Amino acid sequence: MDLQLTAVCRWCGAGPLRAVYPFTITEPLADFSPSQFQIQQCDACGSWQVNPHPSHEASKKFFSSPERWLSGRDPDRLMVNPLDRAEKRKLEYQIYAQAMTAYLPESGAVMDIGAGTGLMLSLLAVPNPKIAVEPNILAAKLAGERGLKVINQWAEDLVAPKKPLAAIILNQTIDHLSRPDLFLFKALNWLAPGGLLLLGNLINPKCLAARIYGPNFRLFHPFHQVYPTPKAVNRVLTPFGFEIIEIWRPYFKTPYGSIPKFLASASAMALRFLRLTPSGPSPAFIGNTVTYLARKTLLYRTISVKNQIPSSLPC
Numbered sequence: 198m199d200l201q202l203t204a205v206c207r208w209c210g211a212g213p214l215r216a217v218y219p220f221t222i223t224e225p226l227a228d229f230s231p232s233q234f235q236i237q238q239c240d241a242c243g244s245w246q247v248n249p250h251p252s253h254e255a256s257k258k259f260f261s262s263p264e265r266w267l268s269g270r271d272p273d274r275l276m277v278n279p280l281d282r283a284e285k286r287k288l289e290y291q292i293y294a295q296a297m298t299a300y301l302p303e304s305g306a307v308m309d310i311g312a313g314t315g316l317m318l319s320l321l322a323v324p325n326p327k328i329a330v331e332p333n334i335l336a337a338k339l340a341g342e343r344g345l346k347v348i349n350q351w352a353e354d355l356v357a358p359k360k361p362l363a364a365i366i367l368n369q370t371i372d373h374l375s376r377p378d379l380f381l382f383k384a385l386n387w388l389a390p391g392g393l394l395l396l397g398n399l400i401n402p403k404c405l406a407a408r409i410y411g412p413n414f415r416l417f418h419p420f421h422q423v424y425p426t427p428k429a430v431n432r433v434l435t436p437f438g439f440e441i442i443e444i445w446r447p448y449f450k451t452p453y454g455s456i457p458k459f460l461a462s463a464s465a466m467a468l469r470f471l472r473l474t475p476s477g478p479s480p481a482f483i484g485n486t487v488t489y490l491a492r493k494t495l496l497y498r499t500i501s502v503k504n505q506i507p508s509s510l511p512c
């Protein structure tokens with residue numbers, strides 16, 4: 198596998214990076230050995246990340262493979278049908294779609310990058326044009342069958358759209374990129390003033406399960422390349438003129454969460470915290486991932502204020 202060592206933080210672009218711990222995953226995956234990877238933390242923004250990490254080409258090849266949408270293992274190591282599993286996120290995605298509808302500018306397209314089968318876009322009841330960007334040919338075909346405009350491309354290979362966008366959706370996408378910092382630096386300029394950015398299901402390395410289970414946290418994976426904390430997300434978005442307007446910790450609305458599962462997981466975590474059980478992989482739990490809705494506010498405010506100035510002001 199094509200691996201790279203990057204000296205700077207791939208979330209904020211700064212650093213320095215220092216080692217947290219090596220990988221301990223045991224599942225065979227692609228053609229790498231887990232011992233090749235390490236988790237590192239950025240001293241500047243606090244984001245965690247895999248380093249060395251799969252290159253642009255390695256990530257693109259992994260996620261573009263049609264087999265990824267035929268069968269696969271979920272974080273519980275269970276074989277699942279990815280299409281069924283994607284459909285089971287509907288309750289969760291409906292919450293994001295409703296929130297986006299309330300804030301979405303009237304003009305401009307909504308671009309879902311890493312759209313999968315287009316489920317999230319299909320739930321967005323707005324008149325704006327919708328564009329699904331999806332590198333996997335099988336998922337892209339299914340998104341097309343929903344009537345969406347589809348671009349079959351990898352996120353980092355995209356060129357700027359001709360017109361400013363009303364929203365960009367990056368749901369379970371940005372952490373799969375080899376250089377999410379460079380991609381955000383480019384793509385955030387594609388949004389119109391007041392435009393929305395949905396960063397869905399970013400893995401939080403400071404969540405309770407990760408604190409208790411350390412390297413056995415279930416979502417550490419070489420193809421989950423960055424793990425920005427909520428503070429790190431805010432730190433990167435603020436200088437670009439974004440404000441975070443909604444935050445969700447989507448557990449109970451996902452196929453991984455329910456009251457019985459929550460009670461069982463809480464008990465398992467308490468036993469592990471007290472070192473009364475050996476450490477296997479951590480369970481699914483509240484806060485493992487966080488979703489953010491941000492709005493490009495700085496220019497939006499500037500323009501709003503400018504428009505309020507009467508044209509007949511005396512000189």
Ligand SMILES: [Zn+2]
Nearest residue numbers: 206209239242
């Ligand atoms: Zn950083």
